[in-house]
Amino acid sequence: MAEVTEFMKSKIVQDFTTDIRQYNLGPLWEAIPALMHKSPEPHAQAYLWKGSLLEKKLLEAAQIFTPERGGERRAIYLQNPGLDYRQPWGWASTTQTLYAAVQLLQPGEVAPSHRHSQNALRFITKGEGAYSIVQGERIFMEEGDFLITPKNLWHGHGHEGTKPMIWTDILDIPTIYALGGTFFENYPERIEQPKVPDNFGSQRYAAGMLRPVSDRNPSVAPLGSYKWEHTYKAIESLSQFEPDPFEGYAVEFINPSTGKTANPTIAAWIQKFPKGFRTKAQRHTSASIHQVYKGSGYSIINGVRFDWEEGDFFCVPNWAWVEHVAEEDTYFFTTNDLPIMEKFDIEKQEAYERNNGQQEVTSEFKPLLP
Numbered sequence: 001m002a003e004v005t006e007f008m009k010s011k012i013v014q015d016f017t018t019d020i021r022q023y024n025l026g027p028l029w030e031a032i033p034a035l036m037h038k039s040p041e042p043h044a045q046a047y048l049w050k051g052s053l054l055e056k057k058l059l060e061a062a063q064i065f066t067p068e069r070g071g072e073r074r075a076i077y078l079q080n081p082g083l084d085y086r087q088p089w090g091w092a093s094t095t096q097t098l099y100a101a102v103q104l105l106q107p108g109e110v111a112p113s114h115r116h117s118q119n120a121l122r123f124i125t126k127g128e129g130a131y132s133i134v135q136g137e138r139i140f141m142e143e144g145d146f147l148i149t150p151k152n153l154w155h156g157h158g159h160e161g162t163k164p165m166i167w168t169d170i171l172d173i174p175t176i177y178a179l180g181g182t183f184f185e186n187y188p189e190r191i192e193q194p195k196v197p198d199n200f201g202s203q204r205y206a207a208g209m210l211r212p213v214s215d216r217n218p219s220v221a222p223l224g225s226y227k228w229e230h231t232y233k234a235i236e237s238l239s240q241f242e243p244d245p246f247e248g249y250a251v252e253f254i255n256p257s258t259g260k261t262a263n264p265t266i267a268a269w270i271q272k273f274p275k276g277f278r279t280k281a282q283r284h285t286s287a288s289i290h291q292v293y294k295g296s297g298y299s300i301i302n303g304v305r306f307d308w309e310e311g312d313f314f315c316v317p318n319w320a321w322v323e324h325v326a327e328e329d330t331y332f333f334t335t336n337d338l339p340i341m342e343k344f345d346i347e348k349q350e351a352y353e354r355n356n357g358q359q360e361v362t363s364e365f366k367p368l369l370p
Helices: 004-007 009-021 028-036 051-062 173-177 200-205 227-240 338-344
Strands: 046-049 075-077 097-107 112-116 120-126 132-135 137-140 148-149 153-161 167-169 184-186 249-251 267-271 282-284 288-294 296-301 304-309 315-318 322-326 330-336 348-353
Touching: 009 282, 046 051, 051 075, 051 097, 120 288, 132 148, 137 200, 200 249, 200 348, 227 249, 227 267, 267 322, 322 330
Parallel strands: none
Antiparallel strands: 046 315, 075 097, 097 167, 112 153, 112 184, 120 148, 120 167, 132 137, 132 153, 249 267, 267 330, 282 348, 288 315, 288 330, 296 304, 296 322
């Protein structure tokens, strides 16, 4: 092995490598160590954003930007510090595959309709009276609701209420950008007009996931809004049983006409961790973004303790050990790129086997605050 290493450093090899580079050719013998890792080595880092900071900056942005001035959406995205925002491949990336942002719509405002090749979803965290209009259906949003906008569907937002409306956006922007499949189009008019009754989908699914017979045929988005009352009932009913040792109590939003994830490339869950519950550590090929909807506690990611409370966001990179500890009853809104990993058949998971499945804390994360 030493002989091979010395040969690779020899002048004849180095000269040949320099020679082929001038023709835009590359030496695989140098690239293999950087390209072919024995296990995933993502550039994305585990990181936590404080909800108090995000809301403060959103309210400050409201004094500067409106949907008419400064862009169509008043949104602040979560930039992973391990992904260089100055480079196209790292811009607007919360993980290497997903984008997360918080968005604010003020009473009376309209965010114009558009469509794009990225899949989008929303989780409503504060306010009432605003709506999202998707393919001609006005969907009025309430706290805890989950909304989907699969790729290429017209969508815009309006606000008929009296209080600011804040929600979370998750899109697969980094994935679609990396694949070279980005398309975007503005609606011909400012905002699409209704074509069906308000909240049409949730009225058709008034009993939750009992689907109309007509939806036996696959449809892109037969149900655009998943109401919190149904989600809460489902997860509380699940809570009478033993929790999963790795995920606690977790329910997944699915497309009722296909049984697959509600959005093709992004999985979305609500997770509950009872007070005092500690999961066992695990790691996945898939990366995840967690929003603390209710509760407080901490997570340990590769030995680093991340303390969180209501409103905070944190991300777990690919193949990072993670476990969660709830100091009070806690609810996460969790998204991940599991569908992407499954499509490429590279999803893998592993349980932490040492110390009864729990990591040692080696350091603590200190969040940035104003």
